[in-house]
Amino acid sequence: MKSMMVFCLSFLTLQAYEYHLKPVELAKDVYCFFGAPENISKENGGNMVNTCFVKTKEGFVVIDSGPTFGYAQQAYTQMQEIAKLPVKFVINTHDHDDHWLGNSFYKSKGALLMGPKTYEQNVIPGMTTRMAKSVGKEIYAGTEVVKLDRVVDQYYDFTIGGTAFAIKQLVDKAHTKGDLIVYLPQKKVLFVGDLVFNDRLSSLRDGSIIGSLKALDLIDSMHAEVIVGGHGYATDSNATQVFKRYLIEMKKQILEALSDDVGIDEITKRVVMPEYKHMKLYDVLHRRNVFDAYSELEMYSEDEE
Ligand SMILES: [Zn+2]
Numbered sequence: 001m002k003s004m005m006v007f008c009l010s011f012l013t014l015q016a017y018e019y020h021l022k023p024v025e026l027a028k029d030v031y032c033f034f035g036a037p038e039n040i041s042k043e044n045g046g047n048m049v050n051t052c053f054v055k056t057k058e059g060f061v062v063i064d065s066g067p068t069f070g071y072a073q074q075a076y077t078q079m080q081e082i083a084k085l086p087v088k089f090v091i092n093t094h095d096h097d098d099h100w101l102g103n104s105f106y107k108s109k110g111a112l113l114m115g116p117k118t119y120e121q122n123v124i125p126g127m128t129t130r131m132a133k134s135v136g137k138e139i140y141a142g143t144e145v146v147k148l149d150r151v152v153d154q155y156y157d158f159t160i161g162g163t164a165f166a167i168k169q170l171v172d173k174a175h176t177k178g179d180l181i182v183y184l185p186q187k188k189v190l191f192v193g194d195l196v197f198n199d200r201l202s203s204l205r206d207g208s209i210i211g212s213l214k215a216l217d218l219i220d221s222m223h224a225e226v227i228v229g230g231h232g233y234a235t236d237s238n239a240t241q242v243f244k245r246y247l248i249e250m251k252k253q254i255l256e257a258l259s260d261d262v263g264i265d266e267i268t269k270r271v272v273m274p275e276y277k278h279m280k281l282y283d284v285l286h287r288r289n290v291f292d293a294y295s296e297l298e299m300y301s302e303d304e305e
Pocket residue numbers: 094096175194230
């Protein structure tokens with residue numbers, strides 16, 4: 001009986017969390033793994049984020065490395081099924097931890113890590129992450145916080161294995177104060193990180209409603225054929241539209257409320273936007289978004305634009 005228990009325990013500790021990652025090919029040699037449009041939980045292991053990879057003649061370029069070491073390891077196994085090539089670069093779109101905690105895995109494989117200034121400022125080796133607290137020790141096992149090899153300030157272009165990459169920060173503050181987009185001009189594919197959400201609501205907590213709307217206009221003006229956001233399944237050229245409409249409507253209603261002298265204590269009751277209630281995470285995020293947008297718009301005048 002005792003040996004049976006020891007066997008069961010060691011079997012359990014050997015069983016890594018299984019993410020069941022399946023790459024979806026969105027354009028030739030461009031693949032993404034789509035996470036569930038929900039909050040981080042033990043059940044999803046932090047797999048509520050989209051990560052992508054591009055195959056070039058010399059190796060892979062990964063855009064966002066995902067929520068844990070184990071996730072990145074399993075993503076890498078899937079890549080190797082497509083081609084036995086090294087991962088050359090990992091580009092981190094922003095400093096929210098569901099997007100970059102796979103970095104330590106790719107670093108161990110010799111990849112060069114790139115990301116925005118805010119990553120350099122806010123991501124400190126040894127720090128306790130939101131992910132670690134949410135998914136628990138087993139799922140998080142092996143995950144380490146590592147520094148970037150190259151900080152991208154404003155823009156950086158490079159070509160590898162015949163494929164051109166253009167990295168750019170569109171505005172000073174949108175989803176965060178450091179959101180990078182990655183554009184593949186030959187393929188008209190655009191990775192926009194959390195500047196675009198689909199199938200669930202986004203959070204304005206670290207960002208700006210005005211900046212987000214500006215970034216969304218700039219994304220649309222690029223006329224990409226594929227637009228991949230950080231969360232949600234829509235990736236066509238209209239992928240920005242739901243989030244854009246949500247923000248435009250929120251801005252309009254808050255500005256009206258401000259001109260009616262509605263105070264901050266009343267604003268979440270006034271700007272309910274019931275047509276978005278069906279969206280995932282509405283209950284968790286909408287009131288806070290209204291609150292944050294109100295604080296920003298209170299100080300804002302259209303003339304500043
Ligand atoms: Zn984010």
